[in-house]
Amino acid sequence: MCPLIHNTIDPHGFSESAPSTIETCQHLKLALYQGSYGKNTETLEVRWLADDVHKRIGNFYHQSDNYIDIVGSDAHPNNVDLIHTLKNKLLEKESSFIRTYQLLTDENVYRLFVEKIRITEKTETEVKFVGCLFMVPECENDGGEGDIIRQQLLENLRKEREINRVKDLFVNMVSHEMRTPLAVIQGAVDLIEHCNDKLSDGDRKNYLQSIKRAILRMTRTMDTVLILGKVQSNQLSFQPLSSDVVLFCKNIINEIENLNEGRKIVLQISKSFPRSIDIDTTLLYHIVSNLLNNAIKYSDPETLVYLNLVFDEETLTIYVKDSGIGIPSKELKGIFKLFHRGSNAKGRKGMGIGMFIVKHCIALHNGSIEVESKEQEGTIFRVKLPIAHRN
Secondary structure (H helix, E strand, C coil), X not given: CCCCHHHHCCCCCCCCCHHHHCCCECCEEEEEXXXXXXXXXXXXXXXXXXXXXXXXHCCECCXXXXXXXXXXXXXXXXXXXXXXXXXXXXXXXXXXXXXXEEEEECCCCEEXXXXXXXXXXXXXXXXXXXXXXXXXXXXXXXXXXXHHHHHHXXXXXXXXXXXXXXHHHHHHHHHHHHHHHHHHHHHHXXXXXXXXXXXXXXXXXXXXXXXXXXXXXXXXXXXXXXXHHHHHCCCCCCCCEEECHHHHXXXXXXXXXXXXXXXCEEEEECCCCCCCEEECHHHHHHHHHHHHHHHHHCCCCCCCEEEEEEECCCEEEEXXXXXCCCCCHHHHHHCCCCCCCCCCCCCCCCCCCHXXXXXXXXXHCXXXXXXXXXXXXEEEEEEEEECXXXX
């Protein structure tokens, strides 16, 4: 079996010498190319990085070496216009993409091909790109080895498509989250710059407060992105320290209330709550702040949000309750998935990252989380964190 299927099909870092260094095997045939597309002239040019294209990926029906002839003329009738769609894809935001289609070979049969393309440079007039075209192996007469490679290859492609989809979704979400506070800052700055002499001290103070809140929102968005990176690279760890949990949570509440003018979070504490607990406050911050932010985000401005802290000798239990839009029952199991947004959350800001981070931080604390929710009635989250007893 070819040991380098995934790496072999990656066009990252192509060079003129690539054909001589790319590894192939008897089941995986590929050809590399460089290309450019003129935006104004709509001219597409593709140059193979090796002369033996037919040897690398098989002979085609009309025996042409020209990329446009091969992909444009030998494609299965059920495939869309592959040249036209390629031009359109090169103009989109994605930096790389994958296409699958069938091409007619000289045996007068259609075989499955996969094409992976990466954009290397984009200007106002031209898009430059590199790519590889390879034939998905058939499984006959090889004792099953070709079928294993075929399935592995298709699974790698499926995963890569999903990675690209999630990456694009993430970029769009972060861009959207940053756009609103930037607009607030721009509007406030313009008013202060052009109408400063007409503004009262109170109005000027309000605009400055708006700028501060917008900056805090942007900072929180970027902090969320950084924490997500740490979560996915396993850089977060459990490090308990003796901490005043009540004071810590009060500070979180103040931070969130300052970001959400007019909102009120009610803190409730069980009797005999100790002054200090051995707990990881970094993890606790991400748990409490994300749950409270979601409670505010998905509830009406005039409603209250409740944070209840209950302590016994072994466990800290945290309740976060709101009277918001609730979570559809069929979606409860998926709320901790990365980028999950509820079907009833349209029109409300969010990136679908917070609950994923909450779940991970609770797991690092060896804790648990439960949720009860009804649409249009509200949601209660119950988090249980074992108390760390240091020697």
